[in-house]
Amino acid sequence: MSNDVLLRLDNVVKHYPIKQGALVRRQIGAVRAVDGVSLEVRRGETLGLVGETGCGKSTLARCVTRLHALTAGTVEFDGRDISDLSRRALRSVRREIQMIFQDPYGALNPRRRVGSIIGDPFAIHGIADGAERERRVQDLMALVGLNPEHYNRFPADFSGGQRQRIGVARALALRPALVVCDEPVSALDVSIQAQILNLLADLQRELELTFVFIAHDLSVVEHVSDRVAVLYLGRIVEVADAAELYANPRHPYSAALLSAASVADPDLAERRERIVLTGDVPSPVDPPKGCHFHPRCPKAQPICAVEAPELVARRGDPAAHLTACHFPVEPGDDLTRGPGPAGGVPDDGR
Known part of the structure; x- marks a missing residue:
């Protein structure tokens, strides 16, 4: 893994x-799906992105790939600001940034043959046609573990794991530098998940790829990631090397997620204290002021309801371990109780 930054979000x-209204529509609010994310992804690494459903992971992925326009901020790829590029200017960038989608069933057009689906990038960018395109597509199918002779079959003729391999082949057609994997194994059986994860790891080594790997399964993220970023209600609350974060989570939300993660060792699972978060995730339409997590946080204090903490290295942590928390988790902290003095009070900081 290199220290060279390939992707930078600011x-x-x-x-x-x-919006509301029939004839004249006016804006009455906004869903704050991503609310000020700054992050770096180094060339050759896998950055895991985790968080509860609805925290903004997939929206952030689509901002990175510029499938969605940004409301504010910048996305810099390989030293180039791609935040406001036109559709024409984005064509060259799309050769370098590709995406593997979550649903292997919905991501493929059932009316088109697999060879055409995988060959689309070559056709769109005018790289190859005819027999040359067919050869390249069959090479890609072999690369991801599919039978090249099945070039003319339809997606319905393939299993879920095979369909995800088709999606992987399509994403790798143009040999991109960055691949955003949006929960690529969540819709698959456990045994098939392992096959796809091993395939991605092999392809990363062989093709020198950089991955942003999005998942809600923390055991999967631990297996594949070099670093992990934890997202809550549109904001990054903690970033660290995977081993460091799993061994020493400093944000109460990260600690709660890890306490719920499945482990293979039954003795370890029995000894682990489960941290149960009270209350529902606040609405992204009207998120809490200050730290977004404070209404559910067992360590919350009055300052948490009025001042958003910076994402910085806290005292005693490695420089690369960043936490956005006024009162990070310390050894011996009891996080199994309910929210602290600033938590669970709707009028406090809203």
């Missing part, structure tokens, strides 16, 4: 307007 914001 205060990325993505809000979806809420």
Whole structure:
């Protein structure tokens, strides 16, 4: 893994307007899906991105790939600001940034043959046609473990794991530098998940790929990631090397997620104290002021309801371990109780 930064996000914001009215529609609010994310991805690494459903992971992925326009902030890829590029200017960037989608069933057009689906990148970018395109597509199918002779079959003729391999082949057609994997194994059986994860690891080594790997399964993220970023309600709350974060989570939300993660060792699972978060995830339409997590946080204090903490290295942590928390988790902390003095009070900091 290199220290060379391939992707840099600076205060990325993505809000979806809420409009009301029949004839004259006016904006009455916004869904704050991504609310100021700054992050770096180094060339050759796998950055895991985790968080609860609805925290903004997939929206952030689509901002990175510029499938969605940004509300504010910048996305810099390989030293180039791609935040405001036109569709024409984005064509060259799309050769370098590709995406593997979550649903292997919905991501493939059932009316088109697999060879055409995988060959689309070659056709769109005018790279190869005819027999040359067919040869390249069959090479890609062999690369991801599919039978090249099945070039003319339809997606319905393949299993879920095979369909995800088709999606992987399509994403790798143009030999991109960065691949964003949006929960690529969540819809698959456990045994098939392992096959796809091993395939991605082999392809990363062989093709020198950089991955942003999005998942809600922390055991999967631990297996594949070099570093992990934890997202809550549109904000990054902790970033660290995977081993460091799993051994020493400093944000109460990260600790709660890890306490719920499945482990293979039954003795370890029995000894682990489960941290149960009270209350529901606040609405991204009207998120809490200050730290977004404070209404559910067992360590919350009055300052948490009014001042958003910076994402920085806390005292005693490695420089690469960043936490956005006024009162990070310390050894011996009891996080199994309910929210602290600033938590669970709707009028406090809203």
